[in-house]
Amino acid sequence: MHIFSHMAIHYQTPLDRTFHALGDGTRRQIIAMLAAEGTRSASEICAPFEAAQPTISKHLKVLEKSGLISREIDGRTHRFRLNAAPMNDAIDWITRHKTFWEGTLSRLDEYVQTIDDPGAEK
Amino acid sequence: MTQQRHSTTVRRMVTADRARIFGAFKTAAALEQWFSPAPDITLDVLQFEFAVGGRYRIRYAMPDGSHPTLGGTFDLIQPPEKLSFTWVWEAPDPHADIPTRVTIDLIEQNNATEVVLTHEQIPTREIAARHAAGWEATLDHLQQVLKDETDLPDQQ
Numbered sequence A: 001m002h003i004f005s006h007m008a009i010h011y012q013t014p015l016d017r018t019f020h021a022l023g024d025g026t027r028r029q030i031i032a033m034l035a036a037e038g039t040r041s042a043s044e045i046c047a048p049f050e051a052a053q054p055t056i057s058k059h060l061k062v063l064e065k066s067g068l069i070s071r072e073i074d075g076r077t078h079r080f081r082l083n084a085a086p087m088n089d090a091i092d093w094i095t096r097h098k099t100f101w102e103g104t105l106s107r108l109d110e111y112v113q114t115i116d117d118p119g120a121e122k
Numbered sequence B: 001m002t003q004q005r006h007s008t009t010v011r012r013m014v015t016a017d018r019a020r021i022f023g024a025f026k027t028a029a030a031l032e033q034w035f036s037p038a039p040d041i042t043l044d045v046l047q048f049e050f051a052v053g054g055r056y057r058i059r060y061a062m063p064d065g066s067h068p069t070l071g072g073t074f075d076l077i078q079p080p081e082k083l084s085f086t087w088v089w090e091a092p093d094p095h096a097d098i099p100t101r102v103t104i105d106l107i108e109q110n111n112a113t114e115v116v117l118t119h120e121q122i123p124t125r126e127i128a129a130r131h132a133a134g135w136e137a138t139l140d141h142l143q144q145v146l147k148d149e150t151d152l153p154d155q156q
Helices: A002-010 A014-022 A025-037 A042-046 A053-066 A085-114 B018-023 B028-034 B124-155
Strands: A069-074 A077-082 B007-014 B042-048 B055-061 B069-078 B082-089 B100-109 B112-121
Touching: A014 A025, A014 A053, A025 A042, A025 A053, A025 A069, A025 A077, A042 A053, A042 A077, A053 A069, A053 A077, A085 B007, A085 B018, A085 B028, A085 B112, B018 B100, B018 B112, B028 B042, B042 B069, B069 B100
Parallel strands: none
Antiparallel strands: A069 A077, B007 B112, B042 B055, B055 B069, B069 B082, B082 B100, B100 B112
């Protein structure tokens, strides 16, 4: 069971990870904080929250895994900043291919309506 | 985050039976009639072997004069319900050389067919596994060659 839950996480697409990361209020607040203030250390991120440091650490790990934030280690200080690239990359790819296939399937529909269907009752 | 993978699924209800829709994918001549996102984008099917392991190659002609080109291999042909092929854009496309796969499922609905098309990047691990299989065969062969070589002197 442990392995399966691990695998499930492993096989998620980047977009799944992005949405999972964004599906939590604390994590959204962390993102908002980093968006407004740029780079922040772990303790600066922890300060406004009631939650204990390990809880915030966990949230930071989820965000890091999703690629939404990145971590820089400077001695004992961990600094985090927002990283929009993985999301933009995913959105770019998906938008392009979705548009391509929506158009193509619509033409498939038109095409099959025009060809003769030997089995059709006219 | 070196392992970026993307996928997208597009669905469409088409009022035709599955065999007729499947037929639209079966020949180069049929594909050239419709296989582009818009009527002003035309295509030439440069290569088309509709068989498992067979290759295809398509060159589009865009209104701006560019010619995006792509190709791939048919992995699965299961008439009239499923079709799967690899899909790789060629340079200078921004997505050139990224291995992806297109899978089309044709699902029977009342008097119609739901076309479900999934386009996904092929996981690196799968490519790695394929390469690994190739390497294993090579190593088996090497081992056999070495064994034959060492066997001979030993037996004398």
